[in-house]
Amino acid sequence: MTTPWGELALSRFPEDPRDRLRAWDASDEYLLRHLADEKVPLSGTVVVVGDRWGALATALAAHRPTQITDSYLTQEATRANLARNGVEPGAVDLLTTRDTPPARVDVLLVRVPKSLALLEDQLLRLAPAVHADTVVVGTGMVKDIHTSTLRLFERILGPTRTSLAERKARLVLCAPEPAPERADSPWPYSYDLPDGVGQVSGRPVVNHAGVFCADRLDIGTRFFLRHLPDTKGTRVVDLGCGNGVVGTAVALADPGAEVLFVDESFQAVASAEATYRANGAPGHAEFRVGDGLAGVPAGSVDLVLVNPPFHSHQATTDATAWRMFTGAKRALRPGGELWVIGNRHLGYHLKLRRLFGNSRLVASDPKFVVLSAVKR
Known part of the structure; x- marks a missing residue:
């Protein structure tokens, strides 16, 4: 430059x-x-x-x-x-x-x-x-x-x-002017989730400013929440956790699960922790700001849940999704699974087959698909 x-x-x-x-x-x-x-x-x-x-x-x-x-x-x-x-x-x-x-x-x-x-x-x-x-x-x-x-x-x-x-x-x-008083910040913003979204139905979610869909539950996450897998005491990662509603749903459904919330946004991880605490979720949780699953020991995770972004500062790209998928494969133990929610047109099943050698359609509607891939 x-x-x-x-x-x-x-x-x-x-x-x-x-x-x-x-x-x-x-x-x-x-x-x-x-x-x-x-x-x-x-x-x-x-x-x-x-x-x-x-x-x-x-x-x-x-x-x-x-x-x-x-x-x-x-x-x-x-x-x-x-x-x-x-x-x-x-x-x-x-x-x-x-x-x-x-x-x-x-x-x-x-x-x-x-x-x-x-x-x-x-x-x-x-x-x-x-x-x-x-x-x-x-x-x-x-x-x-x-x-x-x-x-x-x-x-x-x-x-x-x-x-x-x-x-x-x-x-x-x-040109700044001295102000005798300013309004308090409206953030963080909290609301109760709608019915029909599994374990978190009607429960509070907390959002700090800048978090994706901070004032409502986005339709992709709503669909994902209806089709989450059974965890049965496993180590689970909510990758790109946003406000943490997916990982919190896992923790509420399975007190034996260990949930790691990861995002590269400091606002998002603060929101995820606030959502988790607001729901009094049992079990063990960890909250980490970082570059995806970098730093997570290889073969240490049983399940990764992710809703990958497909924009990076206005540019449409699958680079972030691909890095999330490759990071998940490294972090998963043999037999561990990656579960992905995405728009149908993004063709994530092709990427999963290329990387994992397999891909299974878990659920779909006219707009979204939930896919699973197993690390062999």
Whole structure:
């Protein structure tokens, strides 16, 4: 990536030579040009929120910024990109969206996330640290910045305007004003699940901001909950756990099961633990933020349950699903099973047959299929 301060070598994480997607886009470049052209003083506490693969934090490493992200993969990408460009590891303070933000923020740079709820939650958490002289600049592609985005900045921080678009990217320019009081964050949000979804029917589910389908049960998970396997005291992984409703259903149905909840989102794992605790589920549970099943001992798992995402930052791809499937095969013991819920058109049965040598249709409706594959 070309920046006003030189060239940077950047990559996504985990690095895959077959992946042609860049670790930055035009909105990252636009923001960095704006900072240089406007001679924005990058002094005091510089905070970068929502940096996708560490491009902004790496470019600004000389100013020792604080990066705040919901993504474990973003943190790992940032560490790798700092090392790749010869920057000392401590140059960037890596915080998650669950950590306490800095007490004072002098420059606030926001990569606008896809989730408006996550943006609201983070702006409300950072607002007490923002002062009248704080430089606030958001960035994103034009398709990601809406009237609702601008209203959110304005309601929480102060008067907001947008720049002209450049290469389909736009800036959000905000002049913060002191506020005598701000509304409390509506997150986390809790609701009771509907009937007809097995063990969790009518039970509470807790969602922190930014979690997939935080205000309702998505139809894919609803279908999956109706067709979960018997576990019988096994070690089960809720992979890509989201709010943890699937793993909690397993724990409620089988007190002897050991359930590992895994997601790369810090908000998701916090939601999963809150959902599990809210239901008083018996048995043993572990909650882990990480890169899929990396770090889980090979052959240590009896059952993996997964609803793979097929989008990665707007790009439609099966790369995440494939990594989940291969990670599951490594972690499963011989005879262990992977159960997958997915849209019919995604053709996951072909991937499972290629990887496991077998695939069984468990259940289907006009939109979804539940598939099982056994590690031989």
